[in-house]
Amino acid sequence: MNFLFGLLLAPSSAGFVPPPLPVIDTIGARDSGGPSLAGWAPGPVTCKDGTPVDTAGLVHPLKGLWRDSMARGDVTLRFDIDASGRAISIEDRYSPGADLGPALAASHFPAAAREGCSITFTPKEIPIAAATIADLAAYTMDPISGRLPAQGWSRLWGEGDCMERPRPQVLTRAYPDFRKVPAKPGVREWALVSYDLDANGKPVHARIMTGSGNQALEKESVKAVARSRFTGGARQACRFPYWLKPDTVPAPPMPGPGDQPENASCPAEKQWAVPPSLRFPPAYGRRRIEGWAIIAYDVAPWGAIGNARVVQAQPSDAFGRQALQMLQQAELASSPQGATGCVARVRFAMEPQAGSRTDADAVEPETEF
Known part of the structure; x- marks a missing residue:
């Protein structure tokens, strides 16, 4: 006899409130031989019929953190493609918490059914000191391997004085109008805003520092920061992130x-x-x-x-x-x-x-x- 379990993962009914960037004391922060940022470089998609597969719609896996003792090697995923271009029948055996299989499931290929497909991912290790600001910020949006090391946060905060004590306190935190922002299936959209504060605690020079490339979210995020207010005191190089969770x-x-x-x-x-x-x-x-x-x-x-x-x-x-x-x-x-x-x-x-x-x-x- 068949019976059905229906498992619903339910969102909270509370309004969206992204947490601020962590406060990190960066005096004396340096490279201590700790973890590195870990990415995955995708190779071509090959299928049984030998026809080249356009990978423009491939979603790249989230980056993680690697420690010195962790094994590194290429990972090959096998799968099929259905008539709509979705990856199905994915053999995801790498690691329960890794993002290789989920990223492939969120990808979209040209609409044509194919069988016996595979893609190989090659690990790419990036020292925190050499990682781009975009990669460091992206990791903080989905920290799948734990907290970003202090050296990474130090690089994100930069050379400004926004984190000097006494730190500015939020009086009014404004948020984007997310109704104007398109979400992407399976992909979190985000924007990191950099701004200064004038003597009255009003944000000035708000601009996008980096982000996922969603122009609507970037526009709304800059407007939201401009509407926010803080305790007085001129500051430079403050930061705040906004994000939009994926569509289902x-x-x-x-x-x-x-x-x-x-x-x-x-x-x-x-x-x-x-x-x-x-x-x-x-x-x-x-x-x-x-x-x-x-x-x-x-x-x-x-x-x-x-x-x-x-x-x-x-x-x-x-x-x-x-x-x-x-x-x-x-x-x-x-x-x-x-x-x-x-x-x-x-x-x-x-x-x-x-x-x-x-x-x-x-x-x-x-x-x-």
């Missing part, structure tokens, strides 16, 4: 329930002794990428789930592993003879954003059965 990337179509396996004895109604703990794959949730998985399993008389295996998962096998883990940690109520031929259909969905795209990032899942 819908899951590929999920096949309908199939016929029940021959000799299956799975009951229609499940009595859970330990219900599944429903969790969204975090790396895909970060990009608001939806997915699904179909899991087959049996149940022992004492309620333990066994012989569980992934039948199908899209757009990445990461959704299958997540669903399998959730189910294997659950337990059904005991029964006289157990059950065979059970099928779980797990849908990972982002809750529709009600009224605004400016809510805080989703952190708590909701469930429906």
